[in-house]
Amino acid sequence: MPKVKVSQKTKLQLYQWEFKGEMISTDNEILYCRVCEKTVGCEKRFQVLQHLNTNIHKENIKIQSTKSAPVQKNSILSKNPGYEQICERCPGDIGRYNDIIQHETLRVAVCGMLENETSLTIPDALSEVMDKTFLEFYDYYDSSVRKKLHLHGQHMQDPFGEERGTFQYRNILTRLQALHAKLSAKCSNIGALGDKTTSDNECSSDDSDLDQPDEPPDSVNS
Ligand SMILES: [Zn+2]
Numbered sequence: 001m002p003k004v005k006v007s008q009k010t011k012l013q014l015y016q017w018e019f020k021g022e023m024i025s026t027d028n029e030i031l032y033c034r035v036c037e038k039t040v041g042c043e044k045r046f047q048v049l050q051h052l053n054t055n056i057h058k059e060n061i062k063i064q065s066t067k068s069a070p071v072q073k074n075s076i077l078s079k080n081p082g083y084e085q086i087c088e089r090c091p092g093d094i095g096r097y098n099d100i101i102q103h104e105t106l107r108v109a110v111c112g113m114l115e116n117e118t119s120l121t122i123p124d125a126l127s128e129v130m131d132k133t134f135l136e137f138y139d140y141y142d143s144s145v146r147k148k149l150h151l152h153g154q155h156m157q158d159p160f161g162e163e164r165g166t167f168q169y170r171n172i173l174t175r176l177q178a179l180h181a182k183l184s185a186k187c188s189n190i191g192a193l194g195d196k197t198t199s200d201n202e203c204s205s206d207d208s209d210l211d212q213p214d215e216p217p218d219s220v221n222s
């Protein structure tokens with residue numbers, strides 16, 4: 001079975017998507033922290049987490065969520081449509097809005113896609129990338145949900161007034177745990193059958209050999 005590689009671009013986009021609430025962006029080449037206004041190492045996932053854990057970043061995020069930070073407005077606006085509208089009404093909206101986005105991302109995009117509740121036909125190669133990505137990000141999903149468990153059952157107050165029901169963090173946690181058990185077992189089976197040149201555990205994607213072009217040697221010349 002060929003090993004599936006996650007391309008650099010895909011990886012950066014996944015980081016951007018995952019760490020949206022932490023103001024992490026990408027131009028598909030580098031990863032950039034918008035509150036700290038600096039690039040963030042992205043070769044390994046821990047480099048991103050390391051940055052998110054720095055005091056300066058935490059401080060900047062705190063400032064960002066309590067003020068409207070006019071200097072940053074343009075770059076934020078281009079990434080988060082609607083942001084300006086809500087933060088002008090009342091400051092608590094930003095955090096609330098991020099909570100809703102994160103909750104819905106985990107519920108629909110993460111759990112829903114991996115459980116394949118819409119019964120899409122997902123190609124094997126993509127499905128394997130999704131599984132690996134899930135396992136790689138599991139700790140982050142898990143800790144994000146645990147941090148918000150106190151909101152479970154509360155009404156999702158959408159700043160745009162849309163009806164969204166209540167936060168279901170406990171259900172999401174259960175679904176994440178079930179997916180983790182299932183995918184860990186599946187991945188270790190695949191690992192046992194496939195090549196074992198590297199000692200990958202939990203099918204973590206191998207960062208050292210991204211973007212293998214896989215072009216046939218006699219590709220067409222212009
Ligand atoms: Zn930062």
Ligand SMILES: [Zn+2]
Pocket residue numbers: 086089090091093159
């Ligand atoms: Zn408001």
